[in-house]
Amino acid sequence: xxxxxxxxxxxxxxxxxxxxxxxxxxxxxxxxxxxxxxxxxxxxxxxxxxxxxxxxxxxxxxxxxxxxxxxxxxxxxxxxxxxxxxxxxxxxxxxxxxxxxxxxxxxxxxxxxxxxxxxxxxxxxxxxxxxxxxxxxxxxxxxxxxxxxxxxxxxxxxxxxxxxxxxxxxxxxxxxxxxxxxxxxxxxxxxxxxxxxxxxxxxxxxxxxxxxxxxxxxxxxxxxxxxxxxxxxxxxxxxxxxxxxxxxxxxxxxxxxxxxxxxxxxxxxxxxxxxxxxxxxxxxxxxxxxxxxx
Numbered sequence: 001x002x003x004x005x006x007x008x009x010x011x012x013x014x015x016x017x018x019x020x021x022x023x024x025x026x027x028x029x030x031x032x033x034x035x036x037x038x039x040x041x042x043x044x045x046x047x048x049x050x051x052x053x054x055x056x057x058x059x060x061x062x063x064x065x066x067x068x069x070x071x072x073x074x075x076x077x078x079x080x081x082x083x084x085x086x087x088x089x090x091x092x093x094x095x096x097x098x099x100x101x102x103x104x105x106x107x108x109x110x111x112x113x114x115x116x117x118x119x120x121x122x123x124x125x126x127x128x129x130x131x132x133x134x135x136x137x138x139x140x141x142x143x144x145x146x147x148x149x150x151x152x153x154x155x156x157x158x159x160x161x162x163x164x165x166x167x168x169x170x171x172x173x174x175x176x177x178x179x180x181x182x183x184x185x186x187x188x189x190x191x192x193x194x195x196x197x198x199x200x201x202x203x204x205x206x207x208x209x210x211x212x213x214x215x216x217x218x219x220x221x222x223x224x225x226x227x228x229x230x231x232x233x234x235x236x237x238x239x240x241x242x243x244x245x246x247x248x249x250x251x252x253x254x255x256x257x258x259x260x261x262x263x264x265x266x267x268x269x270x271x272x273x274x275x276x277x278x279x280x281x282x283x284x285x286x287x288x289x290x291x292x293x294x
Contacts, residue, residue: 004031023062026214029291030058034071041078048078049087054287056094060173061214065102066109069095069119076122080129088126095119097174173213179280180209184222191230198273200236203227204245205277208284216249241270241281248288255292264289 002009002018004027009018017023033055040048052075059068072095079088099119102110110116183206190199203226210219223245227236236242244266251259267285272278 030055065107066115073118073122176209176212196232196235200239201241204241
């Protein structure tokens with residue numbers, strides 16, 4: 001019996017997750033975040049959104065694509081009840097991407113037709129809401145894409161990207177995997193160019209992406225290896241971003257709330273070269289703070 005979920009679980013799942021500390025922690029995070037998201041929904045608070053996104057990402061880390069999609073559907077339904085159609089659309093895109101990735105990986109959890117049906121219904125609900133809000137206007141690109149997704153069984157080719165539209169939602173695991181790859185490639189390039197200070201920041205962001213993917217051991221190992229490979233370990237170890245990043249790893253693994261205050265202060269003195277890196281780091285820090293403080 002899983003006390004967190006309040007249900008009986010198969011022996012295989014218990015062996016695969018509950019008895020492995022790293023996986024068990026992710027599982028607790030996923031269901032705790034989902035619970036807090038539901039609590040916020042119950043009082044009609046948009047604080048629900050970051051919690052639900054957090055739970056969806058953790059479900060993807062656990063390989064539970066079905067639960068990730070249902071978390072996104074919950075967010076879509078709540079956004080629509082509050083006429084937040086743009087946010088609902090962003091959640092739909094994230095859910096669709098999760099679904100398509102699951103299909104490619106032959107995720108057996110998606111064999112349940114209820115999952116595909118729930119996602120399709122959510123898309124239809126967004127289209128209907130947009131029709132009601134814009135009766136006299138033609139279908140927007142967003143509506144066209146949604147309609148194609150629903151009619152095509154949620155496996156459409158993506159519409160051309162609208163460069164004028166600024167998406168505000170991170171698309172779950174896929175985003176962090178992309179960030180990890182980009183940051184690590186950038187760090188390597190800077191090291192080869194002899195620009196160690198810039199390399200430190202990018203390497204730290206790559207390690208943080210690993211952390212958000214539920215891979216703390218890989219993230220720390222990467223930091224250790226790249227510092228050694230740079231042949232300037234002292235520059236790495238003394239850089240405030242490197243110290244701050246290792247602190248975040250320690251905070252998440254140990255659940256040390258007192259260290260969170262130090263991390264917030266240290267974040268402010270890091271010499272960020274680019275705004276995007278600073279914002280990515282801030283989002284990660286806030287995500288970690290939500291997990292350990294509540």
